[in-house]
Amino acid sequence: MTSTIWSFHNQIAIPLEMNARGLLKLSANNIEGGIFVEVMLYLLRSKYGFDCDLSSFIKECAPYLGKSGIEIEKERAISLYEMFLEKYEMGD
Numbered sequence: 782m783t784s785t786i787w788s789f790h791n792q793i794a795i796p797l798e799m800n801a802r803g804l805l806k807l808s809a810n811n812i813e814g815g816i817f818v819e820v821m822l823y824l825l826r827s828k829y830g831f832d833c834d835l836s837s838f839i840k841e842c843a844p845y846l847g848k849s850g851i852e853i854e855k856e857r858a859i860s861l862y863e864m865f866l867e868k869y870e871m872g873d
Contacts, residue, residue, distance in 0.1 A: 789813055789850035793862045800824055800869070813850040817858070818842040821865040828869065838864055 794809035812820050845853055
């Protein structure tokens with residue numbers, strides 16, 4: 782039986798890096814190291830400008846600004862990333 786080990790780097794940072802390519806020069810290591818929330822907010826603002834209401838998302842993310850991936854509980858990191866994906870993909 783194959784066991785999948787969860788990793789912030791593999792499950793969140795790398796996919797987020799792929800979304801950021803072309804807009805930001807950063808790596809999954811940068812995202813994991815402390816700009817996880819900032820990258821998500823930047824990508825949303827880059828895509829939708831300031832016409833999109835992100836206040837509830839920002840409120841959810843605020844406690845994690847500047848925190849590394851390992852400082853955020855797994856369930857919370859996944860939840861924030863899923864919220865980001867829902868908002869990021871809503872206009873496509």
